Amino acid sequence: MRTGSGRGAARRRAADHVVVRAGTTQGQAAEATVAGRWLTLGKDGRLTAYARTRGGLLRWTETRPGGPDWAEPDFFPVPDLTHLSVAQGADSYVHFVGRREVRKGDGPPAVDVVHAIQYQTGRPVTEWRSLGNPHQDREKAARFGVPVAAVSGSGRVHVFARNAGRGVMLRREGPTGKWEPWQDLKGSRVQDGLVAVGHASGRIEVLAGGERNVMWWRQAEADGDFRQEPDIPVAVAPGTVAALETAPDRATYYWADPHSGQLLAHRPGGWVIPLGGAPAGDPVAVLRAVLDGYDCTVLAHRDMDGQVVLAACGAENEQAGVWWSPTGEHCVGAPALALDAYGRIVLAVIAPDGALHIARQAGGPGLALSPSVRV
Numbered sequence: 001m002r003t004g005s006g007r008g009a010a011r012r013r014a015a016d017h018v019v020v021r022a023g024t025t026q027g028q029a030a031e032a033t034v035a036g037r038w039l040t041l042g043k044d045g046r047l048t049a050y051a052r053t054r055g056g057l058l059r060w061t062e063t064r065p066g067g068p069d070w071a072e073p074d075f076f077p078v079p080d081l082t083h084l085s086v087a088q089g090a091d092s093y094v095h096f097v098g099r100r101e102v103r104k105g106d107g108p109p110a111v112d113v114v115h116a117i118q119y120q121t122g123r124p125v126t127e128w129r130s131l132g133n134p135h136q137d138r139e140k141a142a143r144f145g146v147p148v149a150a151v152s153g154s155g156r157v158h159v160f161a162r163n164a165g166r167g168v169m170l171r172r173e174g175p176t177g178k179w180e181p182w183q184d185l186k187g188s189r190v191q192d193g194l195v196a197v198g199h200a201s202g203r204i205e206v207l208a209g210g211e212r213n214v215m216w217w218r219q220a221e222a223d224g225d226f227r228q229e230p231d232i233p234v235a236v237a238p239g240t241v242a243a244l245e246t247a248p249d250r251a252t253y254y255w256a257d258p259h260s261g262q263l264l265a266h267r268p269g270g271w272v273i274p275l276g277g278a279p280a281g282d283p284v285a286v287l288r289a290v291l292d293g294y295d296c297t298v299l300a301h302r303d304m305d306g307q308v309v310l311a312a313c314g315a316e317n318e319q320a321g322v323w324w325s326p327t328g329e330h331c332v333g334a335p336a337l338a339l340d341a342y343g344r345i346v347l348a349v350i351a352p353d354g355a356l357h358i359a360r361q362a363g364g365p366g367l368a369l370s371p372s373v374r375v
Contacts, residue, residue, distance in 0.1 A: 028053050028054070028058065028073075028075060028354075029053065029353060029354025029355065030051035030052065030053050030058050030332075030350045030354040030355070030356070031051075031052055031053050031054060031332075031354065032051065032052045032332065032333050032350075033051055033052070033282075033332070033333030033334055033336070033350055034050050034051060034052055034057075034084045034085060034086050034096075035083065035084065035085035035086070035146075035148065035283075036085045036086040036087055036148065036149070037086060037087070037088065037336065037338070038050045038051065038086050038336050038348075039336035039337065039338040039346065039348045040086070040088045040092075040094055040338065041092075041338055041339060041340065041341070042092050042120065042121030042122075043091075043092040043120070043121070044065065044120070044121050045065030045066070045340075045341035046061060046062040046063075046064065046065055046121045046122070046341070047061075047062045047067070047338060047340055047341075047346060048060065048061050048062070048094070048118075048121055048122075049336070049348050049356055049358075049375075050086055050094075050096075051333075051350050051356070052081070052084055053075070053354075055077055055078070055079055056075055056076050056077040056078045056079070056081075057075070057076040057078055057084065057096070057125070058073045058074070058075055059073060059074045059075075059076065060073045060356050060375055061074075061121060061122045065340070065341035065342075066340050066341045066342050066344075067340065067358070067360070068358075068360075068373060070356075070358070070375045071122070073356075073375075076125050078098065078114075078116075078128060080100045080101055080102050081098045081099065081100055081101075081114075082098075082099045082100070082101045082146075083098060083099040083146045083147075084096060084097070084098040084099075085097050085098070085146075085147060085148050085149060087148070087149040087150055087151055087157070087196075087198075088151065089151030089152075089155050089157075089198070090151070090153055090155075090198075090200075091155055092120075092121075093117055093118065093119055093151070093155070094117070094118040095115065095116075095117055095149055095151060095157055096115065096116045096117070096118075096125070096128075097113065097114070097115050097147045097148065097149040097157075097159055098113070098114045098115075098128070098147070099111065099112075099113060099114075099144070099145075099146055099147055099161075100112050100113070100114050100130075101142075107138065108138055108139055108141070108142035109142055110138070110141070110142075111133055111141050111142050111144050112130045112131065112132055112133045112141075113130070113131040113132065113133065113144075113147045113159060113161065113171075114128045114129065114130055114131065115128070115129055115131055115149075115157070115159070116128045116129070131159060131171055131179060132171075132182070134163060134169050134171075134182035134184075135163065135164055139164075140163075140164035140165075141164070143164040144161060144162075144163060144164060145161045145162030145163065145190075145192045145194075146161060146162070146192045146193070146194075147159050147160065147161040148160055148161070148194050148195060148196050148206075149196065150196035150197060150198040150204045150206070151198050152198060152202050152203070152204055152222055152223050153198070153200075153201065153202025153203075153222050153223075154175075154202060154222065154223055155173075156172055156173040156174070156175075156223055157172060157173050158170060158171075158172040158173075158196065158204055159171045159172065160185075160194050160196055160206050160208075161194070162190045162191070162192055162194065162208070163184070166187070166188060166189050166190045166191075167184060167185065167186050167187040167188060167190060168184075168185040168186070168187045168190055168194065168206070168208055168215070168217070169182050169183065169184060169185065170182070170183045170185050170226065171183070175223075185217055185226055185228065186228060187208055187210070187215045187228070188210065188215075189210045189211045189212075190208045190209070190210055190215065191208070191209050191210065191211070191236075191238040191239075192238060192239065193208075193209060193236075193238045193239035193240065193241055193283075194206060194207065194208045194241075195207050195241045195242060195243045195253070195283070196243075197243040197244070197245060197251045199245050199248070199249050199251070200245065200248065200249075201222060201248065201249050202222030202223065203218065203219045203220075203221065203222050203224075203249060204218070204219055204226075205217060205218035205219070205251060206218075206226070207241060207243065207253055209235075209236030209237075209238060209241060209255070210231075210236075211235075212233075212235060213231040213232060213233050213234065213235075214231065214232040214234055214236055214253075215228065215231055215232075216228075216229050216232065216268060217229065229268065232266070232268060234264075234266070234272055235257070235258050235259070236255045236256075236257075236258065237255065237256040237257065237258040237261075237281070239281060239282070239283070240255045240256035240279060240281060240282065240283055240284075241253060241254070241255040241283060242254045242255070242283040242284050242285070242286050243286075244286040244287070244288060244297065245288070246267070246288065246297060246315050246316045247315070247316060250267060251267070252265055252266070252267050252286075252297070252316065252318075253265070253266050253267070253268075254266075254275070254283075254284045254286060254299070255283075256279050256281070261278050261279070262274055262275065262276055262277055262278065263275040263276065263277040263279060263284060263299075263301070265318045267316070271319075273318045273319050275299075275311075275318060275322045276322060276324060277301060277303070277309065277311075277322075277324050278303050278304050279301040279302065279303065279304075280301075280302045280303060280304050280306065282301065282302055282333055282334035283301075283334050284299050284300065284301040284334075285299065285300040285301065285334060285335045285336050285337045285347075286298070286299055286337065287299075287337035287338065287339070287345065288315060289312075289339060289343075289345055290343075291312060291366065291367055292365050292366065294314060295314065295315040296312050296313065296314055296315055297312065297313055297314070297315050297316075297318070298310070298311070298312045298337055298345060298367065299311045299312070299313075299322070300327075300335045300337055300347060301334070301335065302331055302333070302334060302335060305330075306330045306331065306332075306352070307326055307327070307328070307329065307330050308326075308327045308329040308330070308331055308335050308347070308349055309324040309325060309326050309327065310324070310325050310326075310327050310347070310367070310369070311323060311324045311325065312367045327347065327359065327369065327372075328372075329347070329349050329351075329357060329359065329372055330349075330351065330352060331349035331350055331351060331352070331357075332350050332351075332352055333350055335347060335348065335349045336348040336349075340360065344360050344361040345360070345361040345367065345369075346358060346359070346360050346361070347359045347360075347369060347372075349372075351374070355374050355375065356374075356375040357372040357373065357374055357375065358372060358373050358375055359371065359372035359373070
């Protein structure tokens, strides 16, 4: 639940400055997926999918809970973005965090982080507000990395990014909704592709891959300070890390090994577990779901041939083996997984022609998907 009247007032003030949607795409196709969980379930039970296209954001919305129909995609212009990430809070608000790069004559570009919110399914997106850049020097500012976000249980947005010195920076909302200054969490030789996860308890942790090890930070309490934990001595292929809360206040991390290319699973303090597969350089999509009465983890990734493969295992039981099955779907970027209003597993992909394809869990035992539908 949201805490304090100050934050509610801040949200209401922000909602007074929404940008009117720009209408349908008029033939525009998606060019790339966005980072994070780009298939979200709203409070009203409808799914929404997001992707990037030239000059902005595309959004598809189910017309009713459980589908199968979707509205024509909406287009929201967002110029000069180099990257865009999505995070959703327990209140169902969807937050967009982007890296903006503006050329201004000679010299390095002006780089900052921008943030916008979608409060309700199918509603407009707020105006894009700058969160600035912690570097004052223009050369350093241009080397600022790709931001990711997580939302605490109280609705406070936390934004993480690699800085020019290759450490990790944090900027987050304060208790009243006002943004706090950038904070240096330290770290060294950090690569882009950070991943942050918000637990059901409200606590957040973030993991960053380095050249020879993995660094991670977590909160001792919700909305508290971040403490850096001991490094994990493994190498990570940049941009391949995903995270999922698989037990109360415990995340399982998944990434590709830079040498073998296969997927690995790891819970800090435990062993690194090989999962096989051959991802094409994107994060694996992960989802916790009940299959045949068992708490399970469902995984999907794009292989080297561009085909989406799917697997499931007991939650935190990857060591029992994971078997990948081809779905017949081909895509660009990472696939996405979510549960719909009826608890069915939904797989979303952006096809090579830029169209959204949706496949839902079929009836019967196990994990089987019905043929996909082009939206």
